[in-house]
Amino acid sequence: MTAPGAPSARDAAPAGDAAAPALDAAAPARDAAAPALDAAAPARDAAAPALDAAGISKTFGAVRVLHDVGLTLARGEIRALVGRNGCGKSTLIKVLAGVHAPDAGGRLALAGRPVALPVRAADLRAHGLAFVHQDLALEEEAPVIDNLLVGRWATAGGGRIPWRRERRRATEALARFGVEVDVRRPLRELSQLERALVAIVRALLELPDDGGVLVLDEPSAFLPAEDVERLFAAVRTAAAGGTAVVYVSHRLEEVLALADSVTVLRDGRHVVTRPLAGAPAPDAPAPGTPAPDAPARDASAHALTKDALVELILGQRLEAFYPSLAAPAAAGAPVLRAEGLRGRVVRDLSLTVGAGEIVGVTGLAGSGFDELPYLLFGSGGARGGIVTIAGAHAQNRGAAGANRGATGANRGATGANRGADVRIEATALDPSRAVAAGVALLPADRGRQSGVPELSVAANVSLPALGRFARVGRIDRRAERHAVRELIARVGVVPPDERLQLGQLSGGNQQKALLAKWLQLDPRVLLLHEPAQGVDVAAKHELMARIEQAAERGAGVLIASAEGEDLAHLCHRVLVLHGGRLVAELRGDEVSEERIAELSFGHIYEKEAAHV
Amino acid sequence: MSEAVERYGLLGAWALVALGFVIAEPAFRDIATAQIIFGSQSTLLIVALAVVVVLLAGEFDMSVGAVVSVSATLLVYLNAEQGWPLLLALVAVLAIGLLVGSANALITLRFGVPSIVVTLGMATLIAGISAGIAGTAPRGGVSQPLIDTVSAQLFGLPVAFYIAVAVGFALWFFVEQTPRGRHLVFAGRGHEVARLAGLRPDRYRAGALIAGSLLASLAGIVLVGLTGASASDAGNSFLLPAFAAAFLGSTTIKPGQFNVWGTFVAVYFLVTGVTGLQLLGYTGWVEQVFYGGSLLVAVIVTRVVARQRTRAAAAAAEAAALAESPPGTAHPAAAPGAAAEATPAQAAASAAKEATA
Known part of the structure; x- marks a missing residue:
């Protein structure tokens, strides 16, 4: 030693x-x-x-x-x-x-x-090491006792599980950490806190008598603030029993x-x-x-x-500063507005994105910033709030019209010169409606949500605009290929070969192609989640240039990203979330990587709260 | 594996098998054998296409065999025993296909039950209902015009063959040439991608399940037209060969994707093999061995090819990610550590998925 x-x-x-x-x-x-x-x-x-x-x-x-x-x-x-x-x-x-x-x-x-x-x-168990990850890795439908004891049932004669004894064991183990439940109930009936505690108790049961080591990776990320103290109590109880705890937060x-x-x-x-x-x-x-x-x-x-x-x-000194709440740099009329938006983590959040404006949303893991683009797109998880998308202008009819074949919904939204605003409960919004209203989303999960790697670049890129290439119900594949080839060449996809499978391109080139997929529709609102994740520097610059260009053409852009550097470079305005709430807003010159990082840790939060 | 080999490998294998039989068995050289191979399996072709539609949407339909049986049985029962006019009986049978497909779709989508289970239950359920109404005895006596039409020879092959080709062409046109066909492919291959592109993938899944059942009903009608009779279990023998053909077909013509012409090639490869072996004197068990073995080989090949592709793509992606951050920069943004910490994104994504489920 x-x-x-x-x-x-x-x-x-x-x-x-x-x-x-x-x-x-x-x-x-x-x-x-x-x-x-x-x-x-x-x-x-x-x-x-x-x-x-x-x-x-x-x-x-x-x-x-x-x-x-x-x-x-x-x-x-x-x-x-x-x-x-x-x-x-x-x-x-x-x-x-x-x-x-x-x-x-x-x-x-x-x-x-x-x-x-x-x-x-x-060998982790033999070494006395146990982990609880943020997602808890529990089975929602299984009874609490199964979640707790699976893989370590005691057995009585004939290999049978002594249910009564095991129930008592599970109940007592949970009770020690303040969870009083009928262990036969399915896990989903438990609160978020109780589930976290079940995961912790399960991990502790894996550890040897002398305590072992328990690693908790962001265990509080999905907990309401009022429950955190009970989680702490559980962690202290574990430590009092000799367990060393690594707490990542x-x-x-x-x-x-x-x-x-x-x-x-x-x-x-x-x-x-x-x-x-x-x-x-x-x-x-x-x-x-x-x-x-x-x-x-x-x-x-x-x-x-x-x-x-x-x-x-x-790694640097904090500068004493407060985000000023001065008027924003001139942004166009609002194209996207959310009021009282609520999701899995996001609480009561309101924001506006103007035409031509690039707004960043950021925060730490678990702060809910990464949930926002999906909530605003209606892709699920919304628990309340209202989303308003400004009505499409004439020049947007092409895009919405092209998509008409795809969705068949909201044909009326693109009426004459300017359609009526789409104002809708967040819980009733769905991607189909969002797209019809001129919203585009580029998700972070490239291979599962954004594109299909095994299909061709042409098919992936033309997907939301197939109606444009239809002649009497039939896709003019030559026109489609030409259009896609031109599109991907314009955003700098290398090689600009639309016949390749999407997955054969590098990550950066895939991302460029998938951005092009949405830009061809001239969206009024462009939502992006970690657009530069896993792409090389050159591709990142290309992507940023295209995003800026979209904004110059009048789109309202919202980028959710943990990369403060990118946001500082690109955004007119950056919103910082902490614990699901909007805690700070940086505008114009205030937007810098350092300030974004400081605010992300909730630094200003208390001071601001004290002001109010 | 070079692309051409991958694309036309099964065609070559088919030619080799045929050549082998031509050399080994004089009877195989008879033109009648070719007619049997191309003509007799029209029903199987249509059932295989039914399976392909549903597979394209990412679902499984295990009830196609039962729908064939039930359709055939009810067609003969209504037409021959209940005295319904032929056209009315045909409409009724297709309506039953529509009904079964709709029920499959409704249960699968409304309650989120995997279609493989729903259709398995449905298969047994409708077979039972059909037996309750019409009994299980083989029966004949269907209106002669049906037999005359479906079995009529045209350039040496029955009309049934052309029906199957027409269905294949229609399906190929839809999938390859129309926007909705493309949407169907995305709904099957990338449900979330389709959904986030503003499409409604569930509608395509439902449509595919309904179309699959309708095609199976059509196959039942063709079967009666070719044989003039129905048996209560006539359709079951099509289920496995149809799946074998669909999966085998996905390794050829358009490798990696279920496709119409690949399915045709696969059907004929299987039928040629079985016919040749039968001519050589192997009967009874050989069909099962050949069909079952082909299905297993087909899914293994599909899997291996897909895995190679994924691996190649993953390697490319990793290389790109690593190229991004030269060592020594302040923020190794693309470092796997950073990527790993983006888990809430995935959490949000899975939450979104839950919400839609």
Whole structure:
């Protein structure tokens, strides 16, 4: 076993980090704390850290996404793992879960027992590692008890399940975490919080008696704020039982309220691991004598404020600024309006997009920003609110008319010079109506929602406009091919061969072709979700140029993306969501990558709330 | 595998099989054999096309065989025993096909039950109802004009053959040449893509299930026209060969997609094989072995080809993603880590799917 604290010291971010040096100097406290002896687990060294990973690197092709990162947790410690999107925390967790094989040179030990890398997913349980992912991985229709115990039923004589005993076991396990339910009921009857707790209890049942390590990946993402405290209680109960918890969250308020310590990753590197003052002392017996090189918890735990944490995450000093609520730069008449929109995460959100305006919506994972384009397109998940799409102008008739054959709906919407506005309950909106009203959506899931990879580029691109190529009910395939070839050449698809299967193009070229599919309709409203995801730089520029061009031609554009850099480059206005609500709006010159990132962490939220 | 080999491989295999039989069995060289091969299987052709329509929409219709039986039985029962005029009996039989298809579509879409289960239940249900009404005894006595028309020889082949070709041509035209046919393909291959393009894929799925049953009814009528009689289980023997032909057909002409002319080639490949083996003296069991084996080989080939394509596409996509971020940039945006954190997007997508289901 290496000296406690050593991995963190070695992994601390190199200099060149403006804000962090002072903090980096503070050695992790609880990392070093040796837990009390526990004789219950003979094969495992109870005095060793529950989790001790060091030197973990991961390279995908030419891109190194993790640089020599370490993570050490004592028994019963709650460690928050934070960083912005793409900082490497997901990759780190996937290495632990055996999804990714790390580069050579890493080292992993659990409760003092070395574990060979890459971890084999089948051995996780034997190692005492359990994971709860954001989607919980539960079966909605199955009874609670099945969700909890499947794969680990006790068996009585003849291989039979002793139902009465197992029911009691399940009920008691849940009750310890405050879930009082009839375990025979199907899971879907439980609240979102109760489901999360079921997933956590299931994971805990997998862990050995000495506690093991539980990794919670954004467990609160879909929870209403009022339920988060109960989730915390469950996590603390688990930690009190000796389980070390890695808690991944974007919600920094939660991190500060719950965790004993925090590890910050940035650009694939370990930045700092620090104890947190705000966390209540665990109920577990106090840890043993701290290692001499680590300051005692209370001594070192000068309060880490949320601002300081955001600075650590971003790697730069926060500028004191507030988004002004001044009038917007001149945008055209509104083409899209949403009032009181509600979805799975989005709560009571209102927004307007003007003609010729490019509006970005962003936030952290789980903030609901990525739900918006789908809600506005009526593709499902809406729980309330009203969407208004401005009536189409004359020049748009071509597009809507071309699509008429496709949908047959809303023929009237494109009347003479200007049709009436389409004002509709979000729950009643569907893609067919949206398209007929002049709305286009380019989803992020290219292969499943946006295009069919096995079909030709020509078929994929012409799909919403097939009516244009119909002569007496028959597709003029020559005209179709020519039109598609011209379209994809214009957006720079390489090679501009419409006969290829869509899937034979590179990701960027697929995306260009699929954008062209919608641009040919001259949409009044263009909704995009992560339009530049997984595309190369050149393709990204091409895509952005086309999006700008669409806006110049009068379309209202809404881009949902976690890529602050892209949004800063492209958008007239950026809306930031946090916990499903709109918390900030940046306009014109205020739009910058740094500000978007800061606001995403909810930084301004409290201050603004205080103003109101 | 080169594209031409992939595209015309089955045609070549068919030619080889035929050549083999020509060499091995003198009776195979008889023109009558060719007539049997091309003419006798018109019913199977139509049933295979019924299966193809439904498969194109991404659904399964296991009730086509039963619809053939029921249609044939009721046609003879109504016309010969109940004394209905032929035309009225024909309309009634097609109406039954329409009804069964509509019921399949309604249950599949309204309640979200997989069509393979719905149609399996429907097959047994209608076979039972038909037996209750008309009994299970084989029966003949249908109006002679029907037999005369369907069995009439035209250039050495029965009219039934031309009916099947006409149906095939119509289906090919619809799928390949019309906007709605293209929509049907997207509804089957990319339900979400179609939906988010503003189409209503469920309508196409329903339409395909209805069209499949209607074609099966037509096949039942053709069967009666060719044989002059009906048996209560006459249609069941078509189900497996029809699926074998549809899947085998999807490996040729337009590889990777269920297609009309590929299905024709596949039907004739299967029939040639079976006919030749029978001429060589293998009877009874050989049909089952050949049809069953062909279906399995066809689905394996389909799967392997699809997997190769997916792998090639995935490799291309990964290469593109990696090319994006030169190392050392501040934001490895395309790094898998970043992609992995976009899970709420997928969550939203699946939520959307749930909502529509």
